[in-house]
Every structure is written in structure tokens, then in C-alpha cells.
Amino acid sequence: VLCAGAQKSGKTTFLARLGEMFRDGAFSHYRFAGSLTLCAFERVSWSATVPSGASSPKTVRSLRVENDTFYHLRIHPSGEPAYKLDLLISDLAGETFPTAVSLRQFCADLRSLARADHLVLFLDSARLADQANRHTECDNARAFLQQVLEVKHESRSLEVEIVFSRWDYIVRNSQSAALVLFCQATEEDFKRRFGGRFAALEFRRVMARPDGDLKPTDDVIQSIFAHWLETPIYASTLPTPRARQPARDFSAFGLP
Amino acid sequence: MSSPPETTLVLLGLKGTGKTHFLVGLDVVLDDQSDPDGLVHTGPAADRAYLQPLREKWLRGEDLDHTSRSVPPPPHQLLTRHPPSGTIASLYLPDLAGETFDANFVTRSLPIEACHRFQNCAGLLLFVHCDEAADHTILQHPGFIDPVSISELVPTEQPAAETVSKWRLEDAARQVKLVDLLQFIAEIGPQQKPLSVAVIISAWDLVENAPNPGPRAAAEMPKDPARFLSIHWPLLDQFLQSNADTFRSRVFGVSARGGGLTAAEIKRLVGFDRPAERVLVVDGPRRSNDLTRPVRWVLGLMDSASPSNA
Numbered sequence: 001v002l003c004a005g006a007q008k009s010g011k012t013t014f015l016a017r018l019g020e021m022f023r024d025g026a027f028s029h030y031r032f033a034g035s036l037t038l039c040a041f042e043r044v045s046w047s048a049t050v051p052s053g054a055s056s057p058k059t060v061r062s063l064r065v066e067n068d069t070f071y072h073l074r075i076h077p078s079g080e081p082a083y084k085l086d087l088l089i090s091d092l093a094g095e096t097f098p099t100a101v102s103l104r105q106f107c108a109d110l111r112s113l114a115r116a117d118h119l120v121l122f123l124d125s126a127r128l129a130d131q132a133n134r135h136t137e138c139d140n141a142r143a144f145l146q147q148v149l150e151v152k153h154e155s156r157s158l159e160v161e162i163v164f165s166r167w168d169y170i171v172r173n174s175q176s177a178a179l180v181l182f183c184q185a186t187e188e189d190f191k192r193r194f195g196g197r198f199a200a201l202e203f204r205r206v207m208a209r210p211d212g213d214l215k216p217t218d219d220v221i222q223s224i225f226a227h228w229l230e231t232p233i234y235a236s237t238l239p240t241p242r243a244r245q246p247a248r249d250f251s252a253f254g255l256p
Numbered sequence: 257m258s259s260p261p262e263t264t265l266v267l268l269g270l271k272g273t274g275k276t277h278f279l280v281g282l283d284v285v286l287d288d289q290s291d292p293d294g295l296v297h298t299g300p301a302a303d304r305a306y307l308q309p310l311r312e313k314w315l316r317g318e319d320l321d322h323t324s325r326s327v328p329p330p331p332h333q334l335l336t337r338h339p340p341s342g343t344i345a346s347l348y349l350p351d352l353a354g355e356t357f358d359a360n361f362v363t364r365s366l367p368i369e370a371c372h373r374f375q376n377c378a379g380l381l382l383f384v385h386c387d388e389a390a391d392h393t394i395l396q397h398p399g400f401i402d403p404v405s406i407s408e409l410v411p412t413e414q415p416a417a418e419t420v421s422k423w424r425l426e427d428a429a430r431q432v433k434l435v436d437l438l439q440f441i442a443e444i445g446p447q448q449k450p451l452s453v454a455v456i457i458s459a460w461d462l463v464e465n466a467p468n469p470g471p472r473a474a475a476e477m478p479k480d481p482a483r484f485l486s487i488h489w490p491l492l493d494q495f496l497q498s499n500a501d502t503f504r505s506r507v508f509g510v511s512a513r514g515g516g517l518t519a520a521e522i523k524r525l526v527g528f529d530r531p532a533e534r535v536l537v538v539d540g541p542r543r544s545n546d547l548t549r550p551v552r553w554v555l556g557l558m559d560s561a562s563p564s565n566a
Contacts (some may be wrong), residue, residue, distance in 0.1 A: 023391050023429065025490025032491055033438060033498035038432050039425060046423035049392035054420045057395040074498075081498050 001087065001228055002112045005122025006140065007094030010208055011163035013059040014122070015071060015091055016044040017208040017221055022073070026218055029226060033084050034074040041071065048209065057209050062093040070113045075229070085229055090116075101143045108151040118159045118228050119148065119198075123186070125205075126169040127181050138186055145194055159231050160198045161224060162190060167217070168210035202227070259475065262333065264348045266373060267382025267553060268437065270430055271354030274458030275513055276323055278381070278547070281512035281535050283307050284310050285547040286336060288532040293340055295548035295557070301333040306351075314513070315531055317522035323353040338557045349381070361433045364426045366440055374441045379452035379554035382434065386457050386509070390431035392491040415481075431492045438495065440457045442502045450504040453496060454550035457481050460509030460538055461516075481509035481538055508550045509538035 003011040019041030022032045035041065048057035070088040077083060090112035092100065099106045107113060123141055126134040141162070149155050164170070170179045188201050194201055204224055207217045243251070286297040286495060306329045310320055319388040334347040348470040350373070360366050366374075384390070421427075428436075441451070457463070463484065468474040478484050485507045486493045496505040514534030528534050535545045552558045 020394060022494075023431065023491050024394075025487070025494070031498050032494040034435075034495060036439075038436050039428060042428045042432055044424045045392075045394070046427060047420055048395050051392055051427065052420050052423070054395060058420070060423075076498055081500060084498070126395055 001089045001118040001120060002092060002110075003089065003096060003120045003122065004100065004118040005094065005095050005165070006124055006127070006137065007061065009094060009122040009124035009127075009205070010163075011091050011094065011120075011122050012044050012062050013118075013208045014163070014165065015089060016041070016048065016059055016204060017216060017218075018073075018089075018225065019071075020045055020048075021221065022075075023219060027075075027222060027225075029078055029222065030075045030229070031078055031081070032073075033076050033081070035070040037070070054211065055120060056126055061095075061211070064093045064096050066091065067093055072255045073187065077229075087228060097140070100147065100255070101140045104150055105142040105145075105146050107147045115154065116152075116158060117159065118162045118231070120224070121145065121162050122165045125164050125179075125183075126181065128164070128186070129169045129173050129175075130181060134182065136152045138189070142190070142239075144195065145190075149194075149197060155197065156199055158198050159200045159202075159227070160194070161202045161204060161227065162187075163224070164203070164205045166207065166210075167205040168207045168212065168214045170205075171207075171210075171214060172212055200231075203229070262346045264350070264373060264377045265551065266377045266380050267349050267351060267383065268357060268380050268434075269354055269456075270433060271322075272284075273354060273383035273385045273388075273399070274456070274510070275354070275381075275383050276310065276320050276351055277314070277512040278383070278456060278510065279311045279349055280307065280320065280509060282349075282551065283311055283334060283542045284314065285535055285545065286334060288530055289413045289546065289548070290530075290532065291544055291546040291549075293338075293552075293558075295336045295338055295345075295552060298337045301346075302333060303330070306330050306332045315526075317525040319517055321422055323351055328352065335364070335373060338552070338555075341557060343555075343557060347551070354546070357437055358426070358433065360440065361428065363435055366444070367432040368418050371444050372495045372557045374444050375446055377446065377451075379454065380441075381454050381456055381550060381554070382438075383458055384430070384434070384485075384489060386459050386463050386484070386488075388430060390492065391429040392427075412425040428541055431489050434492050435495045438499075438503065442499070450500060450502055453503045453505040454554050455481075455485060455492075455496070455505055455507040456510045456550060457484060457507065458512065461511040461514065461536055463509060463513075464536070464538075479538070480540065482507040482540070484509070490512060506539075506550075506553055508553075509536075510547070510550070511536040512547060 004017065005011050021027050046052050047054050047060055047129060057177070068090065070090050073087045074084055075087065076085065121141055121144065123137060127137040152158055164183055170176055170183065173179055191201060204220050206220050207214055208221065209216060267279065269275050286295060289296045313320055329351045331348065336548050337344050337348055360438050463477060463479065466477050468477060476487065478487065496503050512535055514536065535547050537546055537549050538542050538556050539549055
């Protein structure tokens with residue numbers, strides 16, 4: 001899974017909330033079976049904990065050097081401990097998102113994108129609620145998806161989830177009804193441009209750590225997580241079976 | 257007569273989780289076993305230099321000194337017999353300081369002797385304290401908090417400038433450290449597979465005596481140790497249950513000391529005519545003073561009606 005989006009769009013908070021939900025036992029359909037990156041989950045949650053000394057929950061931002069690194073979770077569906085699944089999640093640093101939008105080669109070099117079965121693209125509701133920034137936010141997301149289409153091998157195997165993150169900024173806004181309509185129009189626009197070009201294009205509204213008296217949308221987060229696990233993984237089929245004893249190393253797949 | 261082969265059980269737990277109290281309580285119970293199925297001492301080990309002074313303190317109801325990481329305790333044995341089966345075992349339960357395991361987590365390494373111990377041990381006694389939080393409390397935005405209760409608690413002065421500390425490995429939550437240590441052990445490849453892990457929820461008398469006004473409190477503070485672990489240590493509980501091919505686990509509520517440290521509590525504890533009766537072991541619906549019960553379960557010397565949790 002590759003999570004992408006502009007800086008402060010809530011990618012890392014979303015992943016931190018995933019880790020927190022496993023630690024507090026909030027996941028209802030999946031059980032924790034292990035993780036090679038427990039410390040990474042701890043680190044991203046730290047500034048949202050009481051012992052950190054923070055007065056309100058915060059999230060450390062992901063750094064450029066963390067691109068193409070992964071969070072790991074091993075889980076199994078409740079009641080099926082033998083059916084373990086390993087999930088690798090990469091958090092594209094927001095500071096590199098503008099580069100990804102503008103440079104195709106950058107996207108082509110992203111191993112996490114090349115390998116991804118799922119792309120989660122975060123649209124920051126705080127910026128969507130801002131007249132000055134909302135069109136840029138949408139435009140960058142569209143441009144990024146265009147780049148993905150250009151560089152991703154077999155893009156029709158890629159499941160794309162577009163997350164309206166930090167949804168509390170829409171809910172609490174005095175112009176909430178108008179903003180909801182704008183988001184619906186944005187959805188329609190994305191469907192028109194990209195519908196049928198990926199394996200799926202789904203839209204979610206997420207508050208991972210909302211301000212005010214709103215509660216986190218843990219059920220939506222769980223449904224996104226379930227979607228990653230329950231979607232059959234597309235496996236490329238080789239045109240020719242591999243020859244076990246090829247005449248040359250490079251001719252194992254039928255070349256003379 | 258040749259001595260039986262030594263069986264090692266590793267006491268695994270972070271600082272202050274009751275490992276030493278368990279070891280000393282076990283030594284006392286082995287001498288005054290009330291359960292006909294329980295383990296008993298066959299005789300004193302040759303070297304009791306470590307256990308005897310601790311036992312005296314335990315009998316006086318005093319608190320036990322914190323185990324030093326810099327000066328590891330000397331080796332000690334418990335020579336035991338299981339009367340129903342006639343099994344004789346020389347148990348070695350190394351009493352390592354909780355900081356040792358913290359250091360293993362922080363340095364992301366295990367000394368070679370620890371690797372060998374985990375590879376060759378018969379099982380683990382994994383300690384968590386019932387009164388310690390498994391995880392850090394997540395901050396809530398001010399909107400979640402009742403403003404009336406805030407105004408009562410917080411002075412109206414200007415708050416000091418916020419200082420958020422940088423995360424260090426030491427800051428990881430307790431259940432994360434324990435799961436990670438178990439992952440280390442799984443990677444080492446213990447000879448016993450699945451490796452038996454008796455999860456000991458220590459100071460269980462606090463749970464027993466906790467008031468439960470209403471069904472919600474009862475749900476949050478269940479008197480069943482396995483249920484308690486699943487609610488309060490979910491990551492650890494799910495990890496153990498999900499990896500039943502590597503770890504076979506069972507949860508016990510244990511009060512090896514039998515009570516608190518106040519003067520009144522100490523007076524109550526020393527008032528027992530049989531000190532072993534201070535001990536409380538809760539295992540599902542069964543309550544007893546038999547502190548050998550978790551050990552017997554690890555060694556496969558328990559009655560067949562006591563399966564693992566997984």
C-alpha cells in the first residue's frame with residue numbers, strides 16, 4: 001500500500017491511528033499477529049500521547065529519506081489464525097509530493113509505487129475548505145494520478161482509494177453544506193477522468209484525530225484496512241512458463 | 257544418586273512486574289504444598305545464598321529489593337517432585353532484572369547466553385503487572401474533555417510553554433516491548449515448539465479487591481485473568497493467540513506476595529499461620545494457593561482440563 005498526498009494531509013496520522021487501534025484492541029475483524037516495525041508505529045504516535053508532554057495530539061511528519069520504506073503488519077481475520085496476511089505500507093513524505101506531481105521520473109523511480117497493489121491518495125479537507133487552496137489541492141491530486149498512469153506497469157491492477165482526510169475541517173466549517181457539495185463534485189470529476197483506468201476508484205471521508213468534540217472515524221479506517229486485505233491481489237501471468245534448463249540465462253522465458 | 261537434568265524456565269518481564277516475588281513465593285509454597293497435585297520440594301538445593309535471604313524478607317512481609325542489573329543474581333535451583341506422576345525436576349528460574357529485557361529491546365540485540373537460554377528453556381513465565389498500563393494514553397483534543405471538570409482541575413494561570421519530548425526506544429509502550437521480545441525469541445528458534453508461555457498477571461489481589469460498581473466497571477475489570485489480558489493488553493494477547501504454532505499460552509492471575517505494603521497489610525500477611533496461604537493463583541474459575549500451577553502447566557504436569565488459551 002502506498003499512501004500519498006501533500007504535506008500535513010493526514011497520511012502519517014492515519015497510519016498512526018491504525019497502529020493505535022491495534023494496540024487498544026479496537027479492530028473488530030482482524031487480529032494482530034506481529035510486526036517488524038512496531039517501533040515505527042510507536043514513533044509516529046508518540047506526539048499524540050500524554051507522556052510525550054504535548055498539550056494536544058500531534059504527528060511527526062515523515063521525512064524524505066523515509067520514502068520507499070515500509071510499515072509492516074501481520075494480521076489474520078478473526079477466527080482464522082492460520083490465514084495470516086503480511087501488509088507493507090509506505091508513507092510518501094509530503095515534502096516530496098510536489099516533486100512526484102511534477103516529475104515523472106521521480107514517480108518511475110518510486111519502488112513503493114511500482115510494487116503497490118493499493119494507492120491511497122489523501123485530499124486534505126482543510127485545504128479543500130479554503131477557497132484559495134482547494135483547486136490546487138484537487139489539481140495536484142489529478143496530476144499525480146496522471147503520473148501514476150504513465151509510470152505504473154499494469155495500472156488497471158492498481159486499487160485507488162481517495163481519502164478526504166481531516167474531514168472534521170469540512171464538518172465544523174460554517175459552510176459545511178457547500179463544501180460537502182464541492183467534495184461530491186470533486187468525486188464526480190475524478191470518476192469521470194479516472195474511472196475504468198484503475199482496478200477501482202473509491203472515495204472515503206476520514207477523521208483520524210479530529211479537533212473538537214468529534215470522534216475519529218475508526219469504522220471508516222477499518223473499512224479501508226479491510227479493503228486492502230480483502231481485494232484479491234492481481235498476479236501477473238507469465239506468457240510462457242519458465243524453462244528450468246535454458247540454453248542461456250536470459251532465455252528462461254522462451255527467448256531463443 | 258545422580259541429580260535430575262536441569263530444567264530452565266525463563267522469567268520474562270519488565271521492571272517491577274513481580275518476578276522475584278514469584279520466585280520466592282514459589283520456594284515457600286514448594287515447602288508447604290496444600291494441593292495434592294502440586295509440586296513439592298525434594299530437598300534444599302546446595303546453594304541457597306540467593307533465595308534464603310529473600311525468603312526471610314518475604315516471610316516477614318517486607319518488600320523485596322529490586323533485582324540489580326549490574327550484579328546478576330547467582331545461580332539457584334529448586335529441586336522439585338510432582339507426586340502424582342513421580343516426575344523429579346531441578347528447576348532453574350534465572351531472576352534477571354527487568355531492565356535487562358528493556359536493554360534487549362533498546363539495543364535490538366540479545367547476548368549469546370540469553371539466546372541459548374531461550375533456545376533451550378522449557379518455557380516462559382511472562383510477567384505483566386495488573387496495575388500498569390500496557391500502552392500510553394492517547395491525548396484527546398480539548399473538545400473531548402468535560403469543560404466543567406477541567407475548570408475544577410486546572411488553575412487559570414497561563415500554561416507554560418509546551419515541551420514535547422522526542423521519541424526514544426525506551427519510550428515504547430510495555431506491550432510493544434513484550435511483543436517485540438517475543439518476536440526476538442521466535443526468531444531465535446526455541447527447541448520447544450510451540451514454546452509454553454504462562455502469562456502471569458501479578459498483584460492479582462488488586463483486581464480481586466477492586467470495587468465493581470455496575471456492569472461497565474465489571475466489564476473493564478474482569479475477574480478472569482484471560483479476559484483481563486484481552487481487554488488491557490490486547491496487542492500482547494492477540495499476538496500470543498495468533499501465533500499458537502510458536503507460542504502456547506495460558507493466563508494466570510497471581511498474587512505471590514498476597515497483599516500490599518502498608519503496615520496494616522504487612523500485619524495481615526504475617527498473621528497467616530501458614531505463610532503459603534498468603535499466595536493467590538487464579539486460573540479461569542479455579543482459585544488456589546498453589547503457585548506451582550503455572551510452572552506445572554509449562555512443564556505439562558497439569559490436569560487435562562487445563563488447556564492453553566489459544
